[in-house]
Every structure is written in C-alpha cells, then in structure tokens.
Amino acid sequence: MSNDIIRNAAEKVAALRDHFIHHERFEPLEARFAMLVAKRLSDLDAGRSSEAHGLALSGPSGTGKSAAMHHLLAGVGQQLSTTRHWDAPIISLRVPSPATLKFVGYTLLRALGYQIGSERQAWYIWDLVRHHLKERQVLFVHLDEAQDLASRGTKHELNAVASMLKTLMTDPDWPVGIILSGTPELEDILNHDSQLARRMGSVA
Template sequence: MMKSNRIIQAAQRIAVLKGRFIHHERYTPLAASFEMLVEKRLADLSAGMVNEAHGLALARPSGAGKSAAIEFLLGGQIRRLADEGYGKTTIISLRVPSPATLKFLGQTLLCALGYQISSERQAWYIWDLVRHHLKERRVLFVHLDEAQDLVSRGTKHELNAVASMLKTLMTDKDWPVGIILSRTNELEDILNHDPQLARRMKTTRFESLSPTAHGEDVVDLLESFCERAQLGPEEDVLELTQGERLVHAAANQFGLVIELILAAIEDALLQEQKTPNRNNFVRAYHLRTSCDPEFNPFVVPDFLRIEARQVFTRENRT
C-alpha cells in the first residue's frame, strides 16, 4: 500500500506548481486591453468626468486556460488599485449562478457587494439596488464568468434583457461600471445580438495551439515545471515529438497542456521517481480518459489520428 506521507508530499508539491501562473502569448493582449480600460476609468475619475464605461469579452474553447488568466489579471489589478487608495472592491468577480436568471444574478451580485435581499423582491428593484451599491462601493468593473448561461435558451427575449442590463450598467449616468465577460464561444451570441453592446466591448480570444507551431514551446514549459519540481526528465521526454504529443493530447488547449504536465509529474512523484519518463504521461492520459493504449497519444506512432476529447475509447466495444 502506498505510504500516506508520499501522497501528502506529492500533493503539496503539485499545489505549489499549480500556484504558478504561466505568461503566454495569448495573455499579453488580454492584459494590455484591460490595463487600458482601467487607466481610462481612473482618468475619468481624476478629471471628475462621467463617461460611459467599456468592457472586455474573453471567449475561448474549454481548457484554453482562460480561468487562470482572468484570475491572475484581476487579482493583480485589485491589489494595485487597493495599494493606490481606490479600495478593495474596485473589481467584483462572480460566476453566473444557476438558474441563470437576471433576478438571481442581481441577488448574487448584491451578496458579493455585502448586501442581502429577500428573493420576493422584483427584478427591477434588485437591479436598482445593484446600481446604488456599485456606486457606494466605487466598483469600477464587474466580471461575469460563465456569462453565456444568461442566455441558455437562446431566445430573443433573453438576449434583449441581458444586453439591456449590461448596457445600463455601463452607461449609468451617476456611476458607469465596466463589464468583463468570459466563457466559451457561445458568449459571441450575446455580443452579436446587440451592436450597441458590442461597440462598448473589447474582444479577446484564446486561439488553440498547434502541435507543429507550439511543440517546442511546450517542451520548454515541461522542462521548466520539472525543474521547479526538482525533477530531471529523461531525454526522450524533452524531444520535440513529446511536445507535439502533449499539444494533441490536450486537444490543442493551453490549459489542458498544463494539466497533463502536472498529472505526469504527480505520477512521477507518487512513484518516487527522480526522472519523469514517457510512462508517466501514458498513465496521466489514461487516468484522464480511461482509453485503451491504442487510443493514447503517448503510445501510438500515429497519434494525430486520435480524438483527444473522447473518453473511455475502446478498440472493440461490445
């Protein structure tokens, strides 16, 4: 039986690695766009002007690393603004609740602002309170994750209501608030429905990786993680083909690449290895997908034929 202290030590080392944010080429334009929005808002406050706020929309396929990028970006700006005397609530971040109704979203936002309200109140009253407390707490931006859930049924009525609510917050005559929307590609439906809303939003997209174009970068990333874990990977793990296999196994998504690297390092730590090898990646992929070896990108030579998003794939199904 595996010793419990081995598991504890491996978990602790993986937690440290997970806490590391990786700057990548997709993050740079996102950070630049948001920094400009922040500076424009601060310039308006300094000049005593009230101009409509603008927002930022980040769309990406699942697993692209959006959540880590947004968390790192907003956290850094929150700390910076607090240090400069703007308070600790300049940016409010929350996940769109389920069921994703505008009324429930308003209640959730009020809760994040430190205000509780009865669910019996009507939606218009709740959103009046939202705007009041946004101003009282001098909130500059509101981040809504899983934003596409607001229009889960995709009806015209839903799209109209969501677009109207977002525009109202950004154009409030007393205290305009910038909106940050993030989630998967369905987010585009909200913006494309209303040109006035789209005009007020900067858009950024995390494009997929390519095994050919990004294989070498992924190998460098793998080597860096191993170094931080105090492990020396075997030479074949640092070959270009390993990076290409990693990209494909992660369905071309940056966030999933990191997950697979950490899973392989975790396997090596649990096996008390000092040198991670390809078998660690084979097992990491199997644990994630439960696929037969014939459908494991770290096993077969023609790995590009494998559909990496499928799980439980078998050679012969009965």
C-alpha cells in the same frame, strides 16, 4: 503508497495550479484591460462620468480562461492599491445556476455585501445593484461562465442581458466596466446587440 507521499504529491499539484504562466493569449488581454483601467481612473480623477467599456474573453472549456482572469484581476488589484483609489473594488463572480437575470442580480448583491429576500422582483434587485455598485465605488464587475446568461438563446433573453450590461456601463451616476469570460457561445450575446458590441472589446 504512504500518506506522506500522497500528501506531498497533492501539495505539489496545488502549487502548480497556483502558478500562472504568461502566454501569448494573455498579453493582449492584459494590454486591453490596462487601457480600460487607465481610462476609468483618469475619468475619476477628472470628475468625469463618461460611459464605461468592457472586455470579453472567450474560448473552449479547459483553456485557462478562469485562471487568466484571476491572475489579471489580482494584478490590477495590486496596481490599484498604490493609487488614491486603493479601496475601489473589482467584483468577480461565477454566473450562478439558474442563470436568470434575477438570480444573477441577487448573487451580485450578496457579493457586494447586501442581503435581500429572493422574492423581490428583478427590476428592484437590479436597482439595488446599481445603488450598491456606486456606494462601494466598484470599478469593474467580472462575470465568469458568462455564456450561461443567455443559455436558452431566445431573442427576449438576449435583449434582456444586453440591456442589463449596457445599463451598468452607461449609468450616469456611476458607470461600471463589465468583464465577461466564457465559452465561444459568449459571442452570441455580444453579436446580438451592436451597441453592446461597440462597448466591449473581445479577446478570443
């Protein structure tokens, strides 16, 4: 097989991967997120600082969750570009390994453009996260492979994750919507805390 044939085949495969096909699972996800965006923009325009809400997309590995979220966030980014909030970003990142709250906060700070030494304590890192989310006027944070946030499944770990997510959504100075995507184990985090579950819509 010639190099030209191999290269052409690779280009066609790459083009197919970039092509997103709407399907019945995507429609409720898109509709729910559109409602979250509309509420957030309405609050901003009215000068309100009411708590934000979130959305969770769960499903088995290989079912296209990451592609669906990428397409969804890209579409919302285009929508925001036509509003007065055109520069309000949506931060999207994959939960890093190891998926400790400290390292997640550290990675989120880097995504926000802020560098910090990893020797800092977790509470300090998350205080900085909240500060820079407000400074950057971030509307939503998307965490992919979010089931890894509580991979050990201990009560202490689940409590810490739920508390962190609720804190971001209820921050009185700058509430931020949380979007989670991951395998069905993600539901363990949501079901662990009734207050978190009340603030998170779920699409499976």
